[in-house]
Amino acid sequence: MAIIALYLLGISAVAGFGVLGHHYPPLYILLSAFFAIGSLGLLRMWRVGWALALGGTVILMVFWLWNLNQTHMLQDGIMAFLNSMIFFYLVRPDVRKLLR
Numbered sequence: 647m648a649i650i651a652l653y654l655l656g657i658s659a660v661a662g663f664g665v666l667g668h669h670y671p672p673l674y675i676l677l678s679a680f681f682a683i684g685s686l687g688l689l690r691m692w693r694v695g696w697a698l699a700l701g702g703t704v705i706l707m708v709f710w711l712w713n714l715n716q717t718h719m720l721q722d723g724i725m726a727f728l729n730s731m732i733f734f735y736l737v738r739p740d741v742r743k744l745l746r
Contacts, residue, residue, distance in 0.1 A: 647688055647741070650732055654685040654702055677705070693745045696736065703733045 658681035664670035684702050687695015710726035
């Protein structure tokens with residue numbers, strides 16, 4: 647789960663620096679905070695962090711699927727597949743048993 651937490655923390659950093667560099671709209675800072683809190687909660691093995699990480703992967707999966715529908719580019723499909731695999735890993739019962 648540490649790899650998933652680092653992935654979400656990286657997404658959070660990219661979104662945060664994108665807002666600071668005026669590449670993304672200011673609303674993305676909320677998504678950045680959402681991903682950062684979910685990442686840190688997942689590292690601490692908290693159920694709230696798991697829920698936020700699960701929500702973050704769903705948001706990213708829907709974004710990449712929408713982007714794939716609009717642009718028909720292969721990397722969008724790969725990212726959607728990666729996020730769906732993370733989602734399916736996080737909803738496994740043995741992963742949920744580890745959380746407090």
